[in-house]
Amino acid sequence: MPDNQGLGEQALNKAAEIGISSQLDEVENLDVDVKTDPLKLLGGEVDSVKIEGEGLVMQKDLRVEELEMQMGNVAINPLSVAFGKIELTKPTKGSTRVVLTQDDINRAFNSEYVGSQLQSQKIHVNGQLVTIVPQQVDFRLPGNSKVAISASILLRETNETHQVAFSAVPKVGANGQTVSLENVEYGDTNEISPDLTKALIDATSEILNLSNFDLEGMSLRVKQLQIETGKLIMQAEAYVEQIPSA
Structure with a gap:
C-alpha cells in the first residue's frame, strides 16, 4: 500500500x-x-x-x-x-x-437454483403436461453476438430424455434490467416443444438478469451487452x- x-x-x-x-x-x-x-x-x-x-x-x-x-x-x-x-x-x-465467462454461466445453469426453477414448472411436450429435469445444460459463447445452448432434458412422467439445441441473440430490455433472447435458431434437433425451449430461454434470462449483480x-x-468468444461483457x-x- x-x-x-x-x-x-x-x-x-x-x-x-x-x-x-x-x-x-x-x-x-x-x-x-x-x-x-x-x-x-x-x-x-x-x-x-x-x-x-x-x-x-x-x-x-x-x-x-x-x-x-x-x-x-x-x-x-x-x-x-x-x-x-x-x-x-x-x-x-x-x-x-x-x-462473465462461458464457464461462469454454465456453472449457474447447472446449479441447484436453476435446476429447481426448471423443475418447478410443468410444460407441454407432445400434448402432455410434464415436469422437466435438466440432466446437463451446455451454454456456449461462440462469438458473433450469439449464445448457444444444448441441453439434455429428462421428462419425469415419461422417463424420456430429449436433446434441445438452439442459438439466440441476447438483447437488453428497455429498462436496462432484463435480458431477452431473440432470433432463436434451432440446431440439428427438431424442436420437440416450444414450451421446453421457452423454459430454457427464460432460465437464460433469469441468470443474466441484472438484479443478480446488485449489492x-x-x-x-x-x-451495452457485448459477446466475445467465451466471454460476455456488460457495460x-x-x-x-x-x-x-x-
Missing part, C-alpha cells in the same frame, strides 16, 4: 472491502480504492471510489470473472469516517463493467445509494 495514502482512505478502503465481501458467497480478489485528501474528507467530499473484483460469486451461484465500478464526486457523512464507514449523504452514479444499496442498469450504469461497509 503506498505510503502517501491517508489513514482515512485506508480505513474506508478496508471497511468497503469487508462490507462488499460480506454480501458475496466467495471472493477471489477485491480491491476498493478511495481517493480524497484529509481536508476534503472533513468536509464530506470524496474525489473517487473505484471497486475492482475478480472471481466474485453472487447470489444464485453466479460467478463473475471481473467487476469494475468507478464513481466520482461522492458526498459522504464525515462523521461516519470515524467509524470506518462510507455513509453517502446523497446517491451517486458510477460506471460498471461486468465480465445492497447499489443497482445496475445495462447500457452498465450503477445507481449507488450506499456503499456496503463493515
